[in-house]
Amino acid sequence: xxxxxxxxxxxxxxxxxxxxxxxxxxxxxxxxxxxxxxxxxxxxxxxxxxxxxxxxxxxxxxxxxxxxxxxxxxxxxxxxxxxxxxxxxxxxxxxxxxxxxxxxxxxxxxxxxxxxxxxxxxxxxxxxxxxxxxxxxxxxxxxxxxxxxxxxxxxxxxxxxxxxxxxxxxxxxxxxxxxxxxxxxxxxxxxxxxxxxxxxxxxxxxxxxxxxxxxxxxxxxxxxxxxxxxxxxxxxxxxxxxxxxxxxxxxxxxxxxxxxxxxxxxxxxxxxxxxxxxxxxxxxxxxxxxxxxxxxxxxxxxxxxxxxxxxxxxxxxxxxxxxxxxxxxxxxxxxxxxxxxxxxxxxxxxxxxxxxxxxxxxxxxxxxxxxxxxxxxxxxxxxxxxxxxxxxxxxxxxxxxxxxxxx
Numbered sequence: 443x444x445x446x447x448x449x450x451x452x453x454x455x456x457x458x459x460x461x462x463x464x465x466x467x468x469x470x471x472x473x474x475x476x477x478x479x480x481x482x483x484x485x486x487x488x489x490x491x492x493x494x495x496x497x498x499x500x501x502x503x504x505x506x507x508x509x510x511x512x513x514x515x516x517x518x519x520x521x522x523x524x525x526x527x528x529x530x531x532x533x534x535x536x537x538x539x540x541x542x543x544x545x546x547x548x549x550x551x552x553x554x555x556x557x558x559x560x561x562x563x564x565x566x567x568x569x570x571x572x573x574x575x576x577x578x579x580x581x582x583x584x585x586x587x588x589x590x591x592x593x594x595x596x597x598x599x600x601x602x603x604x605x606x607x608x609x610x611x612x613x614x615x616x617x618x619x620x621x622x623x624x625x626x627x628x629x630x631x632x633x634x635x636x637x638x639x640x641x642x643x644x645x646x647x648x649x650x651x652x653x654x655x656x657x658x659x660x661x662x663x664x665x666x667x668x669x670x671x672x673x674x675x676x677x678x679x680x681x682x683x684x685x686x687x688x689x690x691x692x693x694x695x696x697x698x699x700x701x702x703x704x705x706x707x708x709x710x711x712x713x714x715x716x717x718x719x720x721x722x723x724x725x726x727x728x729x730x731x732x733x734x735x736x737x738x739x740x741x742x743x744x745x746x747x748x749x750x751x752x753x754x755x756x757x758x759x760x761x762x763x764x765x766x767x768x769x770x771x772x773x774x775x776x777x778x779x780x781x782x783x784x785x786x787x788x789x790x791x792x793x794x795x796x797x798x799x800x801x802x803x804x805x806x807x808x809x810x811x812x813x814x815x816x817x818x819x820x821x822x823x824x825x826x827x828x829x830x831x832x833x834x835x836x837x838x839x840x841x842x843x844x845x846x847x848x849x
Contacts, residue, residue, distance in 0.1 A: 453492040461526035463554030606795040613801040629790035664830040665817030678780035682838045685831040696774045729765040799837035
């Protein structure tokens with residue numbers, strides 16, 4: 443009797459890559475076993491068996507069960523929340539196949555995106571299969587119109603930012619190239635963005651990948667405090683602020699909240715700003731949702747539970763409703779930035795253009811660097827905080843000249 447070879451290693455490898463790509467700074471995730479089976483083209487029963495094996499080995503464990511929300515609607519079933527031992531999984535896979543997944547994570551990460559694309563397409567197809575012919579025609583026509591609008595907007599952005607796209611071609615490096623508007627992304631990204639930041643993890647995955655470019659792992663990162671808020675100030679006030687200003691504390695102080703500013707509060711306060719900056723028109727709606735859910739015993743994930751607990755503590759400490767708190771923060775940011783409306787996601791275009799100008803300056807100075815989101819990595823000893831601040835200011839002034847010289 444011929445038996446089919448075990449797919450255990452394939453399943454374990456996909457768990458590892460999915461956990462790595464989905465979490466970055468924490469390990470708690472939801473994993474759909476049926477989707478794993480469909481992607482790997484094996485039976486769901488086999489996937490369940492391999493998941494049970496991983497649980498028995500202590501490589502994954504269920505930490506909780508949560509209701510899932512789809513467009514704010516609570517599901518009638520609960521999903522397992524898993525904690526994944528990424529390094530334990532990697533060691534187990536290595537003993538079985540002599541292949542170190544984490545050692546080759548820079549070439550394995552695309553599997554994560556292929557899987558996510560597959561899941562999205564399968565979901566779309568199931569939705570189409572449930573439609574009548576008339577519904578399907580209307581759906582496809584609407585999707586086509588949406589894509590046409592996206593394509594026109596992307597083309598406009600490419601034309602408006604041609605100078606920066608051409609400059610990126612000049613300063614980009616072939617080992618870890620940055621992708622931008624030509625690839626439909628508003629923010630400069632590269633494969634390193636998907637590695638784990640050593641400041642947030644005990645591992646050094648990012649440094650290991652970067653060492654391939656620099657030829658050493660003795661690296662240091664310089665980043666910009668409150669990057670998009672500092673840049674919003676620059677664009678609104680048309681001047682570069684003191685690099686030592688902590689914009690989170692500046693905004694907090696201007697709000698006149700009568701509670702002490704602490705390191706812990708700073709970590710949480712900055713998460714208040716992003717939804718306000720990105721969607722200030724939805725503040726009232728978000729507060730209504732919060733008021734509806736805040737006393738429940740379950741949340742869609744651990745982060746939501748921690749966020750709502752922070753909101754409730756703020757309301758108690760300040761004696762204000764969440765809507766009042768959000769409104770004060772919104773008005774304060776407008777006052778500081780001198781903006782009639784926030785840039786929302788388009789701020790990442792301006793940030794990317796600023797970083798391209800910085801990359802050009804660093805290249806002209808003969809300094810090797812790689813941009814990862816709002817930070818730059820250098821070989822230790824080749825960069826100082828004073829020089830970084832100087833380059834940032836020079837690039838910001840160039841950006842202002844390019845944007846407003848004709849005005």
